[in-house]
Amino acid sequence: MSVLSFTQLHPITLHSHAHFSPSPFPMSILRRLNLNLPNHRLRRRFATISAAVRQDTTVWTPAPLSQIEPAAESLFHVTIDVSDAPDLATSHTRAGQYLQLKVANSPKPSFLAIASAPKLAISRGVFEFLVKSVAGSTAEALCALKKGDVVEITQAMGNGFDISRIDPPEKFGTVLVFATGSGISPIRSLIESGFGANKRSDVRVYYGARNLQRMAYQDRFKAWESSGVKIVPVLSQPDNTWTGESGFVQAAFKRAKEISSPLSTGAILCGQKEMAEEVTSILVADGVSAEKILKNF
Structure with missing residues (x-):
């Protein structure tokens, strides 16, 4: 993030x-x-x-890291233990929410989308994140920490993805999901918290990254597809062995299109602003209602 x-x-x-x-x-x-x-x-x-x-009224709660490990090139899995802070755990109610995080000696807080499903905070007392390490940022300082180090976080905030706008699944059979880079983290939360994908006829996730080395969650693709979600990896700078979709996700989608019924189609976007704007324009031009295009901001 x-x-x-x-x-x-x-x-x-x-x-x-x-x-x-x-x-x-x-x-x-x-x-x-x-x-x-x-x-x-x-x-x-x-x-x-x-x-x-x-005075700033933001409430900060100290919490230890229970796991930090590489997820892909420049990306890290970060797990924060909130088992001693039930108010934090119960604040995560919807996929797509985020929180603020502070690291000691780093003056600026970081905004991080929660990658785990809301139920995980309740059942296991943890928040999971996919963090991109950016030079000179709080995210870089976070990714340099180790298990047991303490950070400060806020409660979950934001409205997340309002899936009620594309329910019931039988009425909105097509859901097109677009994510780039670390923007896949709240999409993971969505998929693993369930949004009736197995009750819909066509759920596609266009997931863009520079190359496979920068694509997180590849180990989860099989489980996601078993839940009714088709994963479409799109690489902007693939090597010569790549035979899948290439370029940007909006271009890959524009080539495929395949929207059988715009009025029964919903979309979910997370990632680069330019991508979100271009995908929205394509969908609306094809007859998809702007009210059925969900974002987490």
């Missing part, structure tokens, strides 16, 4: 008729306000200071 950081600001709206309690700001801050400013500029300055001094 790419590494992001942000501070959530919630500016307040001030009205000229509002009644204020004693100021929460130190006098040293208030003295720096230019009280000769026009009212609207004064209100804006006051709101900015209010946002700046408000």
Whole structure:
């Protein structure tokens, strides 16, 4: 996952008729306000200071790593033990959710999609991730840790994939799934938590990677296919022995198409922004409803 950081600001709206309690700001801050400013500029300055001094309410919980091992080139399997934090385990309710993670001495948190099915957190007390190590990032620092090292994480967040929009399976027989790189991690969560693939007539996963060395979860493909999911690996830079699909996943899908009934077709996307935009355009142009194209953000 790419590494992001942000501070959530919630500016307040001030009205000229509002009644204020004693100021929460130190006098040293208030003295720096230019009280000769026009009212609207004064209100804006006051709101900015209010946002700046408000504390971050994110709750961080320490948790140890129970496993960390290579998953593919530049990708790592990471398992975090949350058995002592039931609130964390129960916060993961839907495939496609993510959380924030911090590593000691790394200033920026990383946003990581949860790769394991929600039921795994309840039954085994773990979260599993597929992490791409990017130079200079919190993800790189995470991938350099070892079993037993402690990180800090938040509860699961986000709406995940709202599968109810493409249910019941009998009505939406075709589901097309597109993932690139580490974007396969929430797709793994989806497949292994079950979304009625065996009750649908055509479920395809177009999974793009540079080459087979960078393609994670190959050891799970057989089990996924036994659950009713067809895996279509797509390599953008394959070697001379590769006989499967090549190029980008959107191009591979465009060559295949094979949408028998657009009105009974759903799609699930996770990965590069350009891929998601191009696939969405292709699907909508072919008659697939935009409301049936699911993303986890």
